[in-house]
Amino acid sequence: MITTQKTAENGVNVEALLGAREALSKAPEAAQFKWRATCKWMNGTHSRSTIDGFYGLGDEHKHKTQFTFDADHPEVFASEDKGATPVEFVLAGLASCLTAGIAAVAQLRQIKLRSVSATLEGTMDIRGILGADTDVRNGFQGIKVIYNIDADASPDDIKALVAQSQKRSAVYDIITNPTNVMVEVQ
Amino acid sequence: MIHRVGSRGKRYITTVIIGAGHAGLAMSRCLAERSIDHVLLERGEIANSWKTERWDSLRLLTPNWQSRLPGYRYRGDDPDGFRTMPETIEFIERYARVISAPVRTHTEVISVRRSDDGYEVAAGEATWHCDTIVLASGACNIPQVPALSTAVPAQIATLTSAQYRNPAQLDGGGVLVVGASATGAQIADEIHRSGRPVTLAVGEHVRVPRIYRGRDIQWWMDVAGVLDERYDQVDDVVRVRNGPSLQLAGYPDRRMIDLNSLAQIGVKLVGRVMGINNGKAQFSGSLRNVCELADLKMNRLLGTIDEWASANGLHSEISPPHRFEPTRVEASPPLGIDLTHGEIRTIVWATGYRPDYSWLEVPVLDHKGHIRHDGGIVQYPGMYLIGMPFLRRRKSSLIDGAGDDARDLSARLASYLSRRKRAFLQARQPRHGMASPRLI
Numbered sequence: 001m002i003t004t005q006k007t008a009e010n011g012v013n014v015e016a017l018l019g020a021r022e023a024l025s026k027a028p029e030a031a032q033f034k035w036r037a038t039c040k041w042m043n044g045t046h047s048r049s050t051i052d053g054f055y056g057l058g059d060e061h062k063h064k065t066q067f068t069f070d071a072d073h074p075e076v077f078a079s080e081d082k083g084a085t086p087v088e089f090v091l092a093g094l095a096s097c098l099t100a101g102i103a104a105v106a107q108l109r110q111i112k113l114r115s116v117s118a119t120l121e122g123t124m125d126i127r128g129i130l131g132a133d134t135d136v137r138n139g140f141q142g143i144k145v146i147y148n149i150d151a152d153a154s155p156d157d158i159k160a161l162v163a164q165s166q167k168r169s170a171v172y173d174i175i176t177n178p179t180n181v182m183v184e185v186q
Numbered sequence: 187m188i189h190r191v192g193s194r195g196k197r198y199i200t201t202v203i204i205g206a207g208h209a210g211l212a213m214s215r216c217l218a219e220r221s222i223d224h225v226l227l228e229r230g231e232i233a234n235s236w237k238t239e240r241w242d243s244l245r246l247l248t249p250n251w252q253s254r255l256p257g258y259r260y261r262g263d264d265p266d267g268f269r270t271m272p273e274t275i276e277f278i279e280r281y282a283r284v285i286s287a288p289v290r291t292h293t294e295v296i297s298v299r300r301s302d303d304g305y306e307v308a309a310g311e312a313t314w315h316c317d318t319i320v321l322a323s324g325a326c327n328i329p330q331v332p333a334l335s336t337a338v339p340a341q342i343a344t345l346t347s348a349q350y351r352n353p354a355q356l357d358g359g360g361v362l363v364v365g366a367s368a369t370g371a372q373i374a375d376e377i378h379r380s381g382r383p384v385t386l387a388v389g390e391h392v393r394v395p396r397i398y399r400g401r402d403i404q405w406w407m408d409v410a411g412v413l414d415e416r417y418d419q420v421d422d423v424v425r426v427r428n429g430p431s432l433q434l435a436g437y438p439d440r441r442m443i444d445l446n447s448l449a450q451i452g453v454k455l456v457g458r459v460m461g462i463n464n465g466k467a468q469f470s471g472s473l474r475n476v477c478e479l480a481d482l483k484m485n486r487l488l489g490t491i492d493e494w495a496s497a498n499g500l501h502s503e504i505s506p507p508h509r510f511e512p513t514r515v516e517a518s519p520p521l522g523i524d525l526t527h528g529e530i531r532t533i534v535w536a537t538g539y540r541p542d543y544s545w546l547e548v549p550v551l552d553h554k555g556h557i558r559h560d561g562g563i564v565q566y567p568g569m570y571l572i573g574m575p576f577l578r579r580r581k582s583s584l585i586d587g588a589g590d591d592a593r594d595l596s597a598r599l600a601s602y603l604s605r606r607k608r609a610f611l612q613a614r615q616p617r618h619g620m621a622s623p624r625l626i
Contacts, residue, residue, distance in 0.1 A: 028553065142518055160482045166475040167390075176471030177460040 012100075012107040030057050045079045046072040091120040091143070094171045098145065101165030106151065111161065114150040143175065195312040199225050201599065202307050203320040204298070206232045206289045208255060208278055209573025210322030212588035214287040215256045216596035222603070226287055226322075227309045229294040233278040235324055239348045240271050243376060245436035246585075247368055248404050253585040255281055256592060266402065268436025295323075299547045304568060317606065318568040318599050321546075321557070325574045325583070326539035332364075337462035338533060339525050347373060347536040353380035359531035360384070362467065362523070364459050366391045367430040370536030371443050375435070377534070378453050385523065385530065386448060388473055389458035392432045393480040393513070396442045398488060399495070399504045403434070410494035412487070413581035414590075417561050420576075427576045430538070431583075433480075445477065445513045456519050465526040469519070477513035485509060541574075562595050568602055570595045 024031040033056035039049040052066040070083030084092070095118045106113050122143045128136035149158050166172050201217055201224035203210045210226050217224045231237060246253070251265035258281050269277060282289055293310040298319065300306075307314040329346035338344055343357060347369045353376060363374040366388040378384040394403050407413045417423050435443040445455055457470035492507045494500075523530060543551060550557050550566050558565045561578040572591050574582060581587030 156482055156485060159478065160486075163475055163479045163482060166472065167479060172472070172475075176457070178463070178468045 010103045010107045010113050012104045014104060014107045017104060018108075032056070042070075042082070044072070045077070046070065046082045048083075087122060087124065087140070090140075090175070091122055094143065094145070094169075094175060095120050097169045097171035098147075098162070098165050101169050102147075102149070102161050105161050105164045105168070106153075109157070109161070111151050111153045111157065114152075115148070116150075117148045119146045119148075120144070196315065197312050198315050199223055200316060200603065201225075201318045201320060202227060202305070202314050202316040203322055204295050204307070205229075205322035205324060205573070206282065206287065206291070207235065207322065207324055207573060208233075208253075208281070208585045209324075209588040209592070210320070211278065211281050211285065211287050212255050212592035213320050213322060213570075213572055213596060214289075215258075215285045216592040217599070218285065219256075220596060220600050222596075222600060224288065225314065226289040227293045227295055227307065227314075228289055228291045231291050232282045232289060233275045235326060236271055236275050236278065239326070241347070241350050241373065241376075242271070242352045244372070245270050245438075246274055247432070247434045247436050248584055248586060249402055249436075252404055252408065253277065254589060255585065256589045258284055268438070295545050297545050297547050300566070305548075317603060318570070320570045320572060320595070320599070321564070322572045323541065325541050327542035328540050329535065330538045330540045331535045332459070332537060334459065334462050335533075335535065339465045342525055342530060343532045345532070345534055347534065348539070350534055353377045353382060356382060357531045358382060360529050361532045361534060362387065362459075362525075362530045363534045363536055365389070365536035365538065366433065366445065367536070367538070368432060368434050370534075371433050371445075371448065372435045373534055373536055374448055374453050375443060375451070378448070378451055382532075383452065383454070384448075385454040385456055386445075387456050387459045387469060388445065388476060389430075389470075390476050391430050391445075391480050393444050393484045394432050394434060394487065395444075395484075395510060396434060396437075396440050398491060399507065401504065402440075403432075406491045406494075407487075407580075408586075409498075410491055412490065413579065413584070413587070415580045417576055417578050417582075423576060426580075427574070429575075444510075446511060449514060454520075455515065456523075457521070462525070466522050466524050467530075468522045471521060473519050474515045477515050481512050562591060563598055568599075568606075570599055 033054060035054050037049050037051050039047050041047050047070075049069045049071065050066060051063065051069070053060060053062045055061070069089065071086050071089060072082040073079035073085055074081045099116055099118060102116055103113060120143065122140040124140050125133075125136045127133040128138040147162055149161070151158055151161075153161070200222050203213055203217075203224055203226040206214075206226040206228035210228075211232075214224060214226055228234065245268040247268070249266050250260045250262060250269060253260060253269075260277075281287075290310070296308040298305055298307050301315060304315060304317040305319045307316060307319065326348075329348045331346060335344065345355075347365075350373060356377065358381075360383045361377050362385045363370050363377065364387045366374070366386055370386065371391075374384045374386045396403060398406060404413075417426075420426050433444060435441075437443070441447070449455055455473065457473040458476070459467055460470045461468040488507070488509065495504065495507075540555065541557075543555070543557070548566055548569065550559075550564050550569065552558050557571055559571050559577075562571045562574075564571055571577065572595055573588060576582050577587075578591045578594060579587055582591055
């Protein structure tokens with residue numbers, strides 16, 4: 001099928017995504033990506049992560065610019081608060097992933113978005129990370145995401161956008177399902 | 187008869203149909219109408235899967251009136267009832283008799299190979315040489331159990347939905363049922379009512395009511411044309427073909443089965459099983475979203491039905507439109523169960539089936555092991571597939587869908603045979619004094 005190249009009204013190039021899906025279902029090896037980050041301890045609880053490239057489509061890729069992220073703990077943890085806490089990065093990652101998904105699904109479904117905003121809250125009992133109670137987990141007890149979406153669509157169609165975005169979201173999957181993590185020291 | 191090792195009886199026939207279930211039989215009837223000689227090779231008996239791979243209390247999910255096959259339909263006095271398995275078997279066996287289907291039972295297909303001018307089917311003691319072949323061996327041959335099942339602790343008994351017969355088979359104590367489509371939901375309901383507390387692991391599912399506005403959901407989908415939706419009209423046919431079955435049951439009292447009805451009797455709902463680590467089953471945190479997806483999808487279907495009812499003047503005759511209560515999901519469903527604690531004694535995998543093509547030595551499978559086909563026309567000349575989900579229409583997975591598919595595919599098969607015959611005759615026109623039959 002030949003389709004004319006157009007950038008979607010929501011700014012997501014859905015044709016390119018659909019083309020990629022079609023191509024990659026025939027060449028699964030090209031679909032293997034490796035996402036990377038490096039991290040350097042600065043001082044105290046402050047660290048700086050750098051992201052500049054990834055592997056995919058059988059090749060190495062560079063981001064247009066190098067991105068750096070400072071992370072730290074807040075002053076209530078007797079830290080210097082030189083950056084967001086790592087768990088807040090997790091919330092930001094989830095929000096960005098779901099929001100990108102909403103825009104893409106809306107484009108595919110021909111729904112014009114006027115505004116999309118999300119508020120996230122992760123609840124945590126810090127007795128877990130402090131080791132004060134071994135029955136308390138370290139991570140979030142739960143995450144609540146609230147979307148406010150203004151779009152040319154019925155409330156149910158908007159709910160369906162958000163539901164479909166969760167179904168296709170990498171970060172949602174990473175958070176809701178277990179992942180093997182291997183940490184080594186060289 | 188003398189059988190020698192390495193030498194099988196050779197037989198010639200135009201078409202071999204593999205499998206004598208409802209789909210193979212519908213095809214047989216359509217080929218007979220076109221006077222195409224054929225045979226049905228059946229590994230067991232007619233309606234074999236229905237006889238050997240279903241649990242005791244199962245009833246068809248479609249009402250009696252709906253199982254229409256070419257030249258055959260329900261004539262009893264309970265058109266809205268749901269057949270038990272013995273009734274389903276009887277219905278299919280009677281069809282085979284009514285259409286005088288040439289079935290060879292207990293004839294297991296060992297291999298199907300391409301030959302110079304067709305196919306070679308080794309089955310039982312014979313090798314059949316045929317021009318065309320119809321694969322009607324079904325979509326549900328092998329239970330599909332997730333790889334993580336190997337990590338289930340040894341003290342837990344496990345069985346698949348194909349092995350499940352009734353709750354008395356199971357130990358007392360808790361049961362984890364994995365999968366919440368028609369099969370998983372019904373098995374969970376039955377086991378929980380037997381006094382064994384059930385935890386149901388729920389992934390993506392399709393929620394539909396049994397009865398809507400006083401009519402059966404299958405009636406609505408039939409009249410509104412939903413079941414006739416064609417495979418080339420849907421956005422993503424691969425996704426639809428691999429989707430879960432409707433969460434339905436054919437209970438005599440027509441009650442609705444859904445996650446709310448299961449939670450009501452005390453079934454514990456958890457997310458999809460995503461891992462088993464150190465004896466602990468881990469459930470996905472996506473339960474709320476899969477329920478939301480199912481509720482929204484059901485409401486879209488009901489919206490389609492309401493529109494059809496208005497457009498066709500039925501609105502005033504029947505009860506008014508309404509919506510069902512959204513699926514209730516507790517605030518924080520458990521994310522794991524320790525399988526070594528004794529709370530769970532048995533796991534039932536109701537995680538679907540896949541077809542068995544281990545005998546098919548023609549390269550038509552894709553990397554996922556599915557047959558590459560276009561609406562049942564396999565990408566190998568003279569080979570056809572029938573009786574698979576959404577093969578040509580939404581109803582292709584139903585007994586009721588086999589008729590239209592068989593009519594279409596038998597027409598394609600017949601035109602392939604006549605093209606072949608023309609090519610053969612043309613090739614035989616003497617040219618330079620030599621006949622060189624080239625068929626394709």
